[in-house]
Amino acid sequence: MTVQIIPKHPIPSGFSDALVKPADYALLYDESIRDPDSFWGREGKRLDWIHPYSKVKDTDFTMGQVSIKWFEDGMLNASVNCIDRHLATRADQTAIIFEPDDPKATARHITYAKLSEKVNRFANVLLSQGVMRGDRVIIYLPMIPEAAYAILACARIGAVHSVVFAGFSPDALASRINDCGAKLVVTADTAPRGGRRTNLKSNADAALLHCSDRVRCLVVKHTGDQTTWIDGRDVDVLKMMEEVGPDCPPRPMNAEDPLFILYTSGSTGRPKGVVHTTGGYLVYAAMTHEYVFDYKDGDIFWCTADVGWVTGHSYIIYGPLANGATTVMFEGVPTYPDPGRFWDVCDKHKVTQFYTAPTAIRALMGQGSEWVDKHDLSSLRVLGTVGEPINPEAWVWYDHHVGRGRCPIVDTWWQTETGGHMITSLPGAIETKPGSATLPFFGVKPKVLDPTSGQIIHGNGVEGVLAIADSWPGQMRTVWGDHERFMETYFQQYPGYYFTGDGCRRDEDGYYWITGRVDDVINVSGHRMGTAEVENALVAHEKVAEAAVVGYPHSLKGQGIYAYVTLINGADPSDDLKRELETWVRTEIGPIAKPDLIQWAPGLPKTRSGKIMRRILRKIAEDDFGALGDTSTLADPGVIDELIQNRANRG
Ligand code: WT7
Numbered sequence: 001m002t003v004q005i006i007p008k009h010p011i012p013s014g015f016s017d018a019l020v021k022p023a024d025y026a027l028l029y030d031e032s033i034r035d036p037d038s039f040w041g042r043e044g045k046r047l048d049w050i051h052p053y054s055k056v057k058d059t060d061f062t063m064g065q066v067s068i069k070w071f072e073d074g075m076l077n078a079s080v081n082c083i084d085r086h087l088a089t090r091a092d093q094t095a096i097i098f099e100p101d102d103p104k105a106t107a108r109h110i111t112y113a114k115l116s117e118k119v120n121r122f123a124n125v126l127l128s129q130g131v132m133r134g135d136r137v138i139i140y141l142p143m144i145p146e147a148a149y150a151i152l153a154c155a156r157i158g159a160v161h162s163v164v165f166a167g168f169s170p171d172a173l174a175s176r177i178n179d180c181g182a183k184l185v186v187t188a189d190t191a192p193r194g195g196r197r198t199n200l201k202s203n204a205d206a207a208l209l210h211c212s213d214r215v216r217c218l219v220v221k222h223t224g225d226q227t228t229w230i231d232g233r234d235v236d237v238l239k240m241m242e243e244v245g246p247d248c249p250p251r252p253m254n255a256e257d258p259l260f261i262l263y264t265s266g267s268t269g270r271p272k273g274v275v276h277t278t279g280g281y282l283v284y285a286a287m288t289h290e291y292v293f294d295y296k297d298g299d300i301f302w303c304t305a306d307v308g309w310v311t312g313h314s315y316i317i318y319g320p321l322a323n324g325a326t327t328v329m330f331e332g333v334p335t336y337p338d339p340g341r342f343w344d345v346c347d348k349h350k351v352t353q354f355y356t357a358p359t360a361i362r363a364l365m366g367q368g369s370e371w372v373d374k375h376d377l378s379s380l381r382v383l384g385t386v387g388e389p390i391n392p393e394a395w396v397w398y399d400h401h402v403g404r405g406r407c408p409i410v411d412t413w414w415q416t417e418t419g420g421h422m423i424t425s426l427p428g429a430i431e432t433k434p435g436s437a438t439l440p441f442f443g444v445k446p447k448v449l450d451p452t453s454g455q456i457i458h459g460n461g462v463e464g465v466l467a468i469a470d471s472w473p474g475q476m477r478t479v480w481g482d483h484e485r486f487m488e489t490y491f492q493q494y495p496g497y498y499f500t501g502d503g504c505r506r507d508e509d510g511y512y513w514i515t516g517r518v519d520d521v522i523n524v525s526g527h528r529m530g531t532a533e534v535e536n537a538l539v540a541h542e543k544v545a546e547a548a549v550v551g552y553p554h555s556l557k558g559q560g561i562y563a564y565v566t567l568i569n570g571a572d573p574s575d576d577l578k579r580e581l582e583t584w585v586r587t588e589i590g591p592i593a594k595p596d597l598i599q600w601a602p603g604l605p606k607t608r609s610g611k612i613m614r615r616i617l618r619k620i621a622e623d624d625f626g627a628l629g630d631t632s633t634l635a636d637p638g639v640i641d642e643l644i645q646n647r648a649n650r651g
Helices: 022-034 036-046 078-082 084-090 112-128 145-157 170-180 200-208 237-243 278-292 310-322 341-349 358-365 392-402 483-491 531-539 575-588 614-621 638-645
Strands: 057-060 067-070 094-099 108-111 136-140 160-163 184-188 191-193 196-198 216-220 234-236 258-264 272-277 300-303 326-330 353-356 382-386 409-412 446-449 462-468 498-506 512-517 521-524 527-530 544-554 558-567 597-600
Touching: 022 036, 036 057, 036 278, 067 278, 078 084, 078 145, 078 278, 078 310, 084 112, 094 112, 094 145, 094 341, 108 112, 112 145, 112 237, 136 145, 136 170, 136 200, 145 160, 145 184, 145 258, 145 310, 145 326, 160 170, 170 200, 170 258, 170 272, 170 575, 184 200, 200 216, 216 237, 234 237, 258 278, 258 310, 272 278, 272 483, 278 310, 300 310, 300 341, 310 326, 326 341, 341 353, 358 392, 382 392, 392 409, 446 498, 462 512, 483 498, 512 521, 521 544, 521 558, 527 531, 531 544, 531 558, 531 575, 544 614, 558 575, 558 614, 575 597, 614 638
Parallel strands: 094 326, 136 160, 136 184, 160 258, 184 216, 216 234, 300 326, 300 353, 353 382, 382 409, 558 597
Antiparallel strands: 057 067, 094 108, 191 196, 258 272, 446 462, 462 498, 498 512, 521 527, 544 558
C-alpha cells in the first residue's frame, strides 16, 4: 500500500498573536491528559461560582455503572455567567446582533443590559406560569432573540430547556414534548425564512393535540400574523413580559443539575434526549469557544447554525455569552435574497470569526465566486466548519475566496453528545490539512479501535472506529429518562470507551480524518438522521409494506437519503405515489428527512433469518454494485439483480 502524505497547510503569516501558540499546544495537551484534575480545576475558574467546587473529576466508563460528574459540589447559575457577571464592564456592549431574514429590515443590537432585562422578564413569565426548578420547557422558535431569552430564562430559574428545531413537524414536536414531560412550549406566530413564512403556531397547535391538556403555550408575536388562539392555554409572552417585574433572582444550581436536553437521532429507535448539565458543559463551551476561535475582546462572532442544534447552543448562546462576546443571530438562509447574503452580513457587521457547515460552503461555491469576491471581508480572522467531513475542494475555496489566504480554518469534529469541540485545529497553533479535523482538543483522548476486536490500534497511518478513552467536562451525562440506553448506546460495544459512531483514520502525521458514521445514522447537510426513523415514517403509510433507508454520496448535501420501498399487494408504484411518500415523510418528521431518491423494491435482500442486508443496499444506492461482497447468506439472491436494474442513482 502506498501512503500518500498530505502536506500541512501553514498557519497564515500575520497570525502570530494567537491565544494558544504553537509551542503551547503540546505542553497544555500533555498536562490536560496527565493531570486532568489540575488542568480542569484551573479551567473551571473561568466561570463565576456561587459555591466553589472542591472536587473536579469523578467519572467512570465501566459498562453497567457509567457515571460522569464534573465539579460536582460546585454551585453556579448559567445565566449569571452569560449575563450578570458582564454587566459591570459590558452593560452597553452588544451581546446579540439580530440580523433579520429580510435584508431591508434593520438589524437589532441587543446590549448586555438589554439582554439582562429581557431574560429576567422572560424568567418571571415562566415563573408566573408555574414553571419550577427542574421542570422541562420546550422551545420551538425560529432564530430570533426571544430564543436566546427563553433559553437563558430557563437557565435562570433552573428549568431544563429542550429546543426543538423549528423545521421539525408537529409529530416530531409532540413526541419530544411527551418524552420529556414538558410543562410548557414556547413558540412564535410565524417564522420568516428565505422570504417565506412557516406557521409555527399552527404546528404547535397540531402537536399539542397529542399532549396533556395541562401543557401551556407561550407565543412570541414575532410577525404579527394571524394565528389561532386558545384562551387559557395560549399566552402572549411579549405582552406578559411588559407586565411582570424586571428582576428575577437567579436560582443557584448544582454543577450536575441538568441544563438542557437536546434530542438527536441514533441508529435505533426514536430520537434520544441527550442531557447536558450545568457546570462542565458551560466550562467546556466557553473554553472551546475562546481557544478554537481565538476569541478576543471586541470580536464579532458569527455561527450560522440554528439554535435548534447543539452548535447553536454552544456557539451562538452559551460559549460566546459566557465569554462576554458579541454573537450574531441570523434569521435567514445563505441564498436569500441572493447567494451573497452571508458575505453581505459579514461585511455589514464586521464579523471576525465565521463558523458554518461544509454543505453551505458547497452550495455557495456552486453559485460562483463572484458573490463572495465583491465583498469586503477584511474583518474576518478565523473561519470554522462543522457537521460533516469537508471535501478538500470546498476547503480550498473557503480558504481562498472567503479567508483570502489570511484566515486559519478550524475544522471542528464533535457531536451533540460531546457538548463542544473534540478534534479540531487551533488557529495559531496547529497547521491544517484540508479535510482533516487535525488533533484532539485539550483533555480529549481519541483512540482508533479495530471495529471487530475492539482492540486499540496504536501508531500512525491506521484506520478504524473512533472512541474516546476518558471523560471531558462537556460530555453528555445520560439519555433523558433512560440511563440504560445511554450505556448501551455509547459504552457497550467497546467496553471502557465512549464510542462515537464515527469511523476514523490517523495519518502518518498523527492527524485525524473522520471518515463518516459507521452505524445506521446518515448525515444530510450536516443534520443527523437515523435511517430507522425514516423507515418508521415510511411504513406508517397505508400503502407501504416495508422500507429500507440508506445514505448515498450527494454532491451538495454530503449524503442523500435513499429509500427502498416495498408496497402492499395491489398498490400502484406510480410517480404520484413517490411524491405522496415524500410529502408524507416531510409531515411525519420534517423537510430534512424527505427521501432524495425512492426505489420501488418488490423484494429486499434478506438473510435467511430475515435481517435486511443493508451493506448491499448501500452499494446499490452508491451506484457501486460491482463488488457486492459475500451474498451467500441471502435467502433469495434473485432480488439483487432486480434492484440493480431499477436503481435510482445512476451517478
Ligand atoms: C456527527 C455529529 C457537532 C455539531 C454538528 C453535528 C459528524 C460533525 C464533523 C467534522 C467530520 C463531522 C460526525 C459526528 N461531524 N462534525 N468536522 N468532520 N464529521 O452534530 O448532529 O450530533 O452530528 O456529525 O459524523 O458523529 P450531530
